[in-house]
Amino acid sequence: MQSNDLVNTVRRDLIKRFFGITAAVAVGNVPLQVLAYQKDDFFVPDVTPIKISDHIYALYARGAWPTAENQGFFANIYLVDTSAGIVVLDTGTSVHIGRMAIRAIKQHFNKSVVAIFNSHYHGDHWLGNQAFKEAFPNAPIYAHPEAKTAIQNAIGDEWLHQMMNATSGAVKGTQVVAPTEGVEHNQLFEFGNVKLKVHSYGQAHSPVDIMIEIVNDKALYVGDIIMENRIGNPSETSFKGYISTLNEIDQNLKGYLLMPGHGKPGKTALLKSYQEIMNGIYENAVNGVEQGLSISETKDLALKDPRIKKHAQTTAGFEEFGKFVSVAYTQAELELF
Numbered sequence: 001m002q003s004n005d006l007v008n009t010v011r012r013d014l015i016k017r018f019f020g021i022t023a024a025v026a027v028g029n030v031p032l033q034v035l036a037y038q039k040d041d042f043f044v045p046d047v048t049p050i051k052i053s054d055h056i057y058a059l060y061a062r063g064a065w066p067t068a069e070n071q072g073f074f075a076n077i078y079l080v081d082t083s084a085g086i087v088v089l090d091t092g093t094s095v096h097i098g099r100m101a102i103r104a105i106k107q108h109f110n111k112s113v114v115a116i117f118n119s120h121y122h123g124d125h126w127l128g129n130q131a132f133k134e135a136f137p138n139a140p141i142y143a144h145p146e147a148k149t150a151i152q153n154a155i156g157d158e159w160l161h162q163m164m165n166a167t168s169g170a171v172k173g174t175q176v177v178a179p180t181e182g183v184e185h186n187q188l189f190e191f192g193n194v195k196l197k198v199h200s201y202g203q204a205h206s207p208v209d210i211m212i213e214i215v216n217d218k219a220l221y222v223g224d225i226i227m228e229n230r231i232g233n234p235s236e237t238s239f240k241g242y243i244s245t246l247n248e249i250d251q252n253l254k255g256y257l258l259m260p261g262h263g264k265p266g267k268t269a270l271l272k273s274y275q276e277i278m279n280g281i282y283e284n285a286v287n288g289v290e291q292g293l294s295i296s297e298t299k300d301l302a303l304k305d306p307r308i309k310k311h312a313q314t315t316a317g318f319e320e321f322g323k324f325v326s327v328a329y330t331q332a333e334l335e336l337f
Contacts, residue, residue, distance in 0.1 A: 042173060044071050044100040049108050052265055053217040053257055055081050055194050057108075059101055064230050064262060064316040066093065066124065068168035075124040075261045077101050078221055080214055083192030085114035089212055089221045090261060091128030093163050094171035098131025112136060114191055118143040118179050119223030120206040121150050123159030125261060129177035144200060145182025147208035152178045183210060203238040204245040211249075219257040219265075220249065226274045228263020231317035234327045239282040240335070246275050273311060280307035285328035289336055299325040 049057035059077040062070040072093035079101075080087040086105050091098050105113065113136040118126040121143070129141055143151075150156075156176035163171045185200040195215040203209070205224045212221040224232055225245055249258070249271060259265045284305055288298030299322050302308055312318050 042071070042094075042096045042170065044073060044094075044096045046100060046103060046107075047073075049079055049104050052259070053214070053219050055217050056214055056219055056257075056259070057081065058259070058265070059104060060264070061262065066163060066166040068170055070167075071096065071170040072124065072127075072163055072167040073097050073100075076259070076263075077128070078259055079105060079109075080191070080194060080196070081109060081111070082114070082194040084194075085112045085191065087191055087194075087196065088113055088116045088132065089259075090119055090125040090223070091116060091132055093124040093127045093167075095128060095130040095134075095174040096171070098128030099135075101128065102131055102135050113139045115139055115189070116141040117183075117196075117210070117212050117221075118147060119211070119221065119261060120144065120209050121147040121155060121159070122206060122224065123156075123163050125223065126151065126179070127160060127163060127171065127174050127176075129179070130175050133177050140181045141177070141179040142181045142183045142198075143179035144208035144210050147210075148179040148182050150208065151176065199248070201245045201248050202241050203236075204242040205232060206236045207238075209245070213253070213256075217257065218253075218255070219259060220253055221259045222249070222261070224261045226258055226270060227260045228266065228270060229315050230262045231277065231315055231324065232262075233317075233320075234324045237324075237327060239278060239285070239328045239331055242278045243275070243282060246271065246278065250275070276307040277311055277315070280305045281324050282328045282332065284308075285325060285332040286336065288325075288329060289332045295322075295326050295329050298329055 047059045049059055052058050057079040061074045061076050063074050066072045066074050075090060075092060077092055078089040080089065086109055092101060105111065113132055116129065116132050116139055118141060132139060156178060160174060160176055183198045185198060187198040189196040197213040197215055199211040199213060200209065209223060209225055211223060211225060255267060257265055257267060258270050281302055284302035285298055288301055293301065302325055
């Protein structure tokens with residue numbers, strides 16, 4: 001997908017999801033002050049880094065979705081401790097969350113940040129870039145090259161509006177700071193004694209997903225490609241791409257520690273849960289199309305699948321399961337016909 005097409009597609013999706021079709025013409029003119037949070041204090045309470053492997057620490061988020069109460073801190077931030085300094089994997093939803101992460105780095109490591117990676121262009125994973133660019137102006141911010149372009153070309157502003165709305169303005173004061181460097185699949189980085197490797201297998205959760213392997217620790221930051229007890233909005237999902245990416249992890253990184261953007265890390269069981277969910281949705285969508293079933297009938301078919309039933313009661317986001325089936329059904333139709 002070309003950069004302009006990607007930007008236009010994402011803009012339409014954001015408008016539909018977060019502002020309503022009738023508000024589309026006004027999105028670009030909505031002043032952030034209209035959504036201003038009622039508190040004057042935007043301080044995000046400190047979070048203690050939790051060691052999860054030899055070189056990796058997690059700053060765990062507070063909740064599955066953005067709210068005023070959690071100030072938009074609903075996506076994890078991971079810190080990789082190297083002899084050259086700290087590498088940050090995603091920066092959170094606001095400048096205030098980013099500053100909280102920087103306080104944690106200074107208090108617990110007393111090191112500079114030498115690099116930042118953004119897993120994709122959804123705002124909860126990069127809107128904290130501003131804080132890091134202010135504190136560590138020479139640290140590069142790496143991402144998929146199309147993510148860099150999209151954030152620069154209006155998508156960044158619209159994600160900021162979205163997060164302002166979702167948190168009742170708790171991210172106020174945040175500015176869009178896009179990634180500075182594009183990365184490629186299999187690109188290798190060395191930060192002192194630690195090696196990192198980029199994995200990018202095409203569209204899965206979003207069109208611009210990257211995953212970061214911490215080679216020394218046999219760990220993989222998966223962003224939103226895998227989540228613990230949560231599924232995200234499927235509007236940008238490629239189900240075939242998703243399944244293919246999960247299979248790549250299964251075949252090439254078996255037994256690795258998988259670090260999700262949402263939820264706690266895990267290994268084989270965490271991967272299997274997402275394989276069951278995505279295969280269960282898409283395979284039933286294919287069956288529905290082949291049998292001439294409606295989307296509603298296909299949804300009922302999928303909900304009877306043991307793989308889906310296993311996770312339906314424990315997975316946040318299943319309340320919009322019909323949307324997942326609808327997207328998968330449409331993709332199955334295109335694939336089959």
